[in-house]
Amino acid sequence: MDINTFGVIGAGQMGNGIAQVAAAAGLSVIMSDIKQEFCDNGMATITKNLDRMVKKEKIKDADKTAILGRITTTTDLNDMAKVDFLVEAAVEREDLKFNIFKDLDRICPEHVILSTNTSSIPIGRIAAQTSRPDKVIGMHFMNPVPVMKLVEVIRSIATSDETFDITWKLSEKFGKTPAEASDYPGFIANRILLPMINEAVFCLYQGVGKAEDIDTVMRLGMNHPMGPLALADLIGLDTCLAIMETLYDGFKDSKYRPCPLLRKYVEVGWLGRKTGKGFYDYQ
Ligand code: CAA
Numbered sequence: 580m581d582i583n584t585f586g587v588i589g590a591g592q593m594g595n596g597i598a599q600v601a602a603a604a605g606l607s608v609i610m611s612d613i614k615q616e617f618c619d620n621g622m623a624t625i626t627k628n629l630d631r632m633v634k635k636e637k638i639k640d641a642d643k644t645a646i647l648g649r650i651t652t653t654t655d656l657n658d659m660a661k662v663d664f665l666v667e668a669a670v671e672r673e674d675l676k677f678n679i680f681k682d683l684d685r686i687c688p689e690h691v692i693l694s695t696n697t698s699s700i701p702i703g704r705i706a707a708q709t710s711r712p713d714k715v716i717g718m719h720f721m722n723p724v725p726v727m728k729l730v731e732v733i734r735s736i737a738t739s740d741e742t743f744d745i746t747w748k749l750s751e752k753f754g755k756t757p758a759e760a761s762d763y764p765g766f767i768a769n770r771i772l773l774p775m776i777n778e779a780v781f782c783l784y785q786g787v788g789k790a791e792d793i794d795t796v797m798r799l800g801m802n803h804p805m806g807p808l809a810l811a812d813l814i815g816l817d818t819c820l821a822i823m824e825t826l827y828d829g830f831k832d833s834k835y836r837p838c839p840l841l842r843k844y845v846e847v848g849w850l851g852r853k854t855g856k857g858f859y860d861y862q
Pocket of ligand 1: 628631635637697698720721722723724725726727768769772804805810814818
């Protein structure tokens with residue numbers, strides 16, 4: 580199956596990164612969001628990333644122009660009728676994703692694979708919103724997408740082998756290394772990462788250490804590129820909480836109980852880098 584035109588739903592931090600790597604791999608990309616302003620912000624981030632790569636002589640100015648030239652934006656989901664494969668990277672809310680998949684199922688030709696970048700919503704539940712559950716799969720990129728090498732490819736029990744193979748090969752075409760996961764809460768990446776982050780928030784909550792000290796221990800003691808609290812700010816504390824809730828609901832095991840402090844931060848709108856405040860200040 581030839582994939583020439585690639586659709587991305589959502590122009591936020593994950594969506595614009597995915598659009599960038601797809602365009603850099605030579606595909607035509609249509610990136611959609613609900614407001615033109617969100618699309619413009621997404622394009623501005625891609626342009627900034629490519630400018631930095633030109634400055635570091637990783638790509639030429641002509642490459643930057645070509646990559647940007649391959650990306651168009653839209654606020655009309657009906658434009659997804661033109662794509663050969665798409666990845667949904669909208670906000671991590673189940674009702675929203677369900678509606679998007681119902682719409683995409685109506686809009687996209689029936690052979691088109693509808694993948695999702697969900698960090699924790701069961702792929703099978705999303706697939707059940709469509710008439711093509713065999714063509715629904717998880718294609719989970721890591722943040723920041725242009726830098727991180729992994730794509731977690733998640734198959735539900737209804738995903739076909741053909742859909743899996745196409746998604747796997749596409750991840751490789753994007754210069755990423757895919758890893759296969761089954762459709763259980765949090766899959767592999769977030770099943771392991773988020774309890775660690777949640778435990779770091781418990782350490783802060785219980786006064787075991789200050790944020791800087793907790794992060795220093797994990798950076799210098801365990802060689803993590805960034806500490807768990809700084810990473811939570813990068814991911815978004817609302818997303819972290821949503822993933823913990825999914826683990827807690829899915830396994831009904833108290834070891835996944837979200838830390839009350841994490842919930843408090845989300846309640847007041849301290850969501851990390853994107854709001855200028857999380858466990859650290861970014862203004
Ligand atoms: N977009 C594009 N490129 C970026 C970037 C961004 N947002 N942030 C950094 N980079 C690039 C830099 O330009 C730099 O490129 P070069 O090597 O070509 O010079 C490179 O990444 C390293 O950046 P820095 O030198 O500025 O900083 P660093 O060495 O501290 O690296 C980092 C930054 C890559 C973010 C690193 O700290 C890291 O790997 N952190 C952990 C990230 C992580 O764990 N991500 C997974 C999150 S979990 C997830 O995404 C799943 C989920 O569902 C929640």
